[in-house]
Amino acid sequence: MNTKAPARPGRKEQLPERFQSYRHVWVFVEIEEGRVHPVAFELLGEGRKLADALEVELAGVVLGPAGAATDAAVAAAFHHGADTVYLAEHDALASYRNEPYTRALTELVETYQPEIMLLGATTLGRDLAGAVATTLKTGLTADCTELAIDGERSLAATRPTFGGSLLCTIHTRGVRPQMATVRPRVMAMPEPDPERDGRVVRHALDLPEPDFVTKVLDFIADARTDDVNLAYAEVVVAGGMGLQSAENFELVRELAAALGGDYGCSRPVVQKGWLPADRQIGQTGKTIRPKLYIAAGISGAVQHRVGVEGADLIVAINSDPAAKIFEFAHLGVVADALTVLPALTEAVRRRVGVPAPVAAG
Amino acid sequence: MDAVFDHDTDPEDPGRRGLNLVVCIKQVPDSAQIRVHPVTNTIMRQGVPTIINPYDLFALEEAMRLRDQYGGEVTVLSMGPPMAEEALRRALGLGADKAVLITDRRFAGADTLATSYALASALAKLGAERPIDVVFTGKQTIDGDTAQVGPGVARRLGLNQLTYVAAIDLLDRATGEIVVRRRAEGGLQVLSSRLPCLVTVLEGVNEIRRGSIEDMLRAARAEVTVWSAADAGIEDPQQCGLKGSPTLVKRVFAPTPREESAEMVAVDGKRPAQIADAVLDLVFAHAPKLETELGAAPSEKERR
Numbered sequence: 001m002n003t004k005a006p007a008r009p010g011r012k013e014q015l016p017e018r019f020q021s022y023r024h025v026w027v028f029v030e031i032e033e034g035r036v037h038p039v040a041f042e043l044l045g046e047g048r049k050l051a052d053a054l055e056v057e058l059a060g061v062v063l064g065p066a067g068a069a070t071d072a073a074v075a076a077a078f079h080h081g082a083d084t085v086y087l088a089e090h091d092a093l094a095s096y097r098n099e100p101y102t103r104a105l106t107e108l109v110e111t112y113q114p115e116i117m118l119l120g121a122t123t124l125g126r127d128l129a130g131a132v133a134t135t136l137k138t139g140l141t142a143d144c145t146e147l148a149i150d151g152e153r154s155l156a157a158t159r160p161t162f163g164g165s166l167l168c169t170i171h172t173r174g175v176r177p178q179m180a181t182v183r184p185r186v187m188a189m190p191e192p193d194p195e196r197d198g199r200v201v202r203h204a205l206d207l208p209e210p211d212f213v214t215k216v217l218d219f220i221a222d223a224r225t226d227d228v229n230l231a232y233a234e235v236v237v238a239g240g241m242g243l244q245s246a247e248n249f250e251l252v253r254e255l256a257a258a259l260g261g262d263y264g265c266s267r268p269v270v271q272k273g274w275l276p277a278d279r280q281i282g283q284t285g286k287t288i289r290p291k292l293y294i295a296a297g298i299s300g301a302v303q304h305r306v307g308v309e310g311a312d313l314i315v316a317i318n319s320d321p322a323a324k325i326f327e328f329a330h331l332g333v334v335a336d337a338l339t340v341l342p343a344l345t346e347a348v349r350r351r352v353g354v355p356a357p358v359a360a361g
Numbered sequence: 362m363d364a365v366f367d368h369d370t371d372p373e374d375p376g377r378r379g380l381n382l383v384v385c386i387k388q389v390p391d392s393a394q395i396r397v398h399p400v401t402n403t404i405m406r407q408g409v410p411t412i413i414n415p416y417d418l419f420a421l422e423e424a425m426r427l428r429d430q431y432g433g434e435v436t437v438l439s440m441g442p443p444m445a446e447e448a449l450r451r452a453l454g455l456g457a458d459k460a461v462l463i464t465d466r467r468f469a470g471a472d473t474l475a476t477s478y479a480l481a482s483a484l485a486k487l488g489a490e491r492p493i494d495v496v497f498t499g500k501q502t503i504d505g506d507t508a509q510v511g512p513g514v515a516r517r518l519g520l521n522q523l524t525y526v527a528a529i530d531l532l533d534r535a536t537g538e539i540v541v542r543r544r545a546e547g548g549l550q551v552l553s554s555r556l557p558c559l560v561t562v563l564e565g566v567n568e569i570r571r572g573s574i575e576d577m578l579r580a581a582r583a584e585v586t587v588w589s590a591a592d593a594g595i596e597d598p599q600q601c602g603l604k605g606s607p608t609l610v611k612r613v614f615a616p617t618p619r620e621e622s623a624e625m626v627a628v629d630g631k632r633p634a635q636i637a638d639a640v641l642d643l644v645f646a647h648a649p650k651l652e653t654e655l656g657a658a659p660s661e662k663e664r665r
Contacts, residue, residue, distance in 0.1 A: 032545060032546050032547065033547065033548070037546060095550070096545070096550070097552075098512075098521075098522045098524075099521075099522075102516075122546050123524065123525045123543075123544055123545055123546060124545065124546065126508045126509070126512075126524070127512060127522070127524045127525070129509070129512075130473075130508065130509040130510075130511070130512025130513055130516075131512045131513075131515070131516045131522060133474065133509070133513075134474060134477060134512065134513040134516040134517060135516055137474065137607070138474075138607055139472070139474065139606075139607035139608035140473065140474075140507075140509055140608070141608060142505075142506065142507040142508065142509060143506060143507075156611070160506075161610075161613060162392075162504065164392075164506075165392075165396075166613050166614065166615055167613070167614055167615070167616055168610050168611075168612060168613045168614070169610070169611050169612040169614075170608050170609065170610055170611065171608070171609050171611050172607050172608055172609075173607060173608075173609050174607060175607045213521050213554055213555045214521055214523075214552055214553065214554040214555075215552070215553045215554075216550055216551070216552060217540065217551040217552065217553050218550075218551035219545070219548050219549070219550055219551070220542070220548050220549040220551065221547060221548040222547055222548050222549075234654075235651075235655075259655060260655065271415075276565070277564055277565060283506065284501075284503075284506055291648060291650075291651055291654075292644065292648060292651055302615075302616055305616065306616075312648065313644065313647050313648050313651075315640065315644060316623065326622070326623045326625075327618040327619065327622075327623075328616075328618065328619050328623075329623040330619075330623060330624065330647065331623060331624050331625075331626060331640065331643050331644065331647070332623035332624065332625045332626065333625070333626045333628060333636060333640060334625065334628060335628050335633075335636060339633045340633055340636055340637060340640075342633070343632075343633035343634050343636060343637035344637040344640060344641070346634065346637065347634065347637040347638050347640075347641050348641065348655070351641060352652065352655040
């Protein structure tokens with residue numbers, strides 16, 4: 001650790017000349033297995049605000065083999081706010097692989113020189129962003145929860161830090177583009193405008209297959225259908241350490257089922273091994289934006305908070321009246337979750353009926 | 362730096378010496394025990410125990426499994442302050458064969474770009490002694506949560522990058538082929554690639570072994586190799602630490618409480634059923650549409 005504060009170079013750091021012409025905001029439009037990941041639209045909504053603040057264009061970047069998937073992605077990017085789409089089609093981009101995608105995106109950046117580039121913090125986006133940022137020797141800020149432009153056209157990227165106990169705002173100095181990733185559901189989905197159109201810039205790529213060592217042999221789609229909707233569920237019930245045991249999560253599942261929603265948990269629950277990691281809600285798990293979120297026995301650390309703040313209505317049940325969760329919940333119940341959860345399930349069944357289980361075949 | 366990873370130049374019979382595997386680990390504060398000073402908003406580090414980044418243990422176990430199956434050795438590598446030696450010694454106790462710590466004041470304040478530079482330099486030096494087959498990392502750290510250092514190292518060394526690996530299905534030393542299952546959105550990609558490569562290991566795919574008594578004793582006596590920036594073969598100190606970091610933390614702060622404090626449901630002297638009804642009343646008062654949407658959900662069959 002540094003004991004002395006680092007010497008601060010002059011008050012303002014001049015951006016090197018070669019980066020001064022970098023302009024416009026880019027969003028990487030992620031396509032996996034032929035479908036655009038909704039995080040790309042969420043980023044276009046956020047990118048629109050940044051581009052407007054900077055008075056520049058918002059562009060989507062679409063990579064993939066020529067065909068229906070890229071055509072649909074281009075149109076959808078315009079509908080969600082892009083002015084321009086950079087389109088690079090090549091058979092080597094058929095399935096995601098790090099090497100050809102890194103080469104393609106790096107080449108586009110070097111050719112058209114954006115000042116900001118946003119990617120979804122998915123397994124694909126993180127794999128690609130890390131490689132591209134290193135190739136370009138530029139800064140990359142992961143899992144941002146807020147993006148803004150400061151007085152000097154600089155991207156102010158805010159994210160949780162110190163294991164999610166505080167927030168920090170990060171800038172990229174002396175190099176462009178400024179890169180950031182954002183998790184799915186952190187930003188609101190913009191209303192699409194099906195009339196909206198824009199300019200397509202086609203870019204030809206030279207990607208000879210023998211250059212690429214890694215081959216995709218197969219894609220094994222997840223057989224489980226029960227866990228895919230957590231991030232996009234309208235109602236979510238989650239439990240924390242206050243549930244006291246893995247068995248007690250049945251109470252969470254039952255209330256979620258009665259409400260026709262999905263269920264999750266806080267990070268310590270996953271660390272305890274009570275629920276699998278794909279059930280974790282928070283900065284390092286899933287971010288949710290449901291109409292109703294019920295948090296039972298969850299203390300409400302920052303890292304959990306940033307994953308649920310987009311919920312329309314947050315109901316917190318915790319026996320500790322000083323729990324942090326009451327600082328951002330809309331409704332609070334100071335009581336033992338183990339007694340309130342089954343009572344709520346019962347009340348929901350009584351008052352709104354029992355929803356039919358989703359057809360599971 | 363690519364050349365030192367080129368197996369074609371390895372004069373040794375590849376099968377004889379077994380695999381050369383390096384696992385990058387990080388010593389992190391145990392996040393469960395981090396406390397923030399309520400007034401100054403600074404982290405109270407004093408007395409917070411440090412651990413090996415939990416995600417790295419899955420990488421270490423995966424490397425040791427390959428070693429046990431194919432022979433060879435596992436080296437753990439870390440960049441950090443001198444006290445990070447503890448984490449490396451613990452990894453030796455779990456069964457790693459060798460440990461290298463790179464530590465230098467010039468590394469302080471490194472972001473992910475500067476960290477990947479320092480680690481890649483040390484890996485290149487290790488690889489010059491004997492070509493490395495696989496570099497392992499955890500999928501991310503619990504203190505930074507960026508998942509960027511692994512890809513950064515792979516990129517700098519020209520290693521084939523295999524992230525979020527759930528399983529290594531095949532490793533053929535003769536042909537250098539490796540087949541892995543990689544976590545993607547909505548499924549697993551089955552990828553074929555070649556050594557040398559960098560693998561970031563998904564959490565929960567294995568269970569870290571308990572070190573044997575022999576390993577524990579060996580770890581207590583073992584020498585951890587300690588390298589300065591110069592020892593690690595770092596050519597450009599300007600690319601290290603704060604100087605080599607394009608990202609700059611401008612502000613650290615605690616989130617502000619919501620302007621309106623939570624509406625608390627009265628619970629005193631109430632039975633759970635009464636509390637539940639009070640909660641639902643308030644939920645539907647705040648979100649009237651929810652009641653009709655939930656009410657619409659039951660099927661005809663359920664109604665009967």
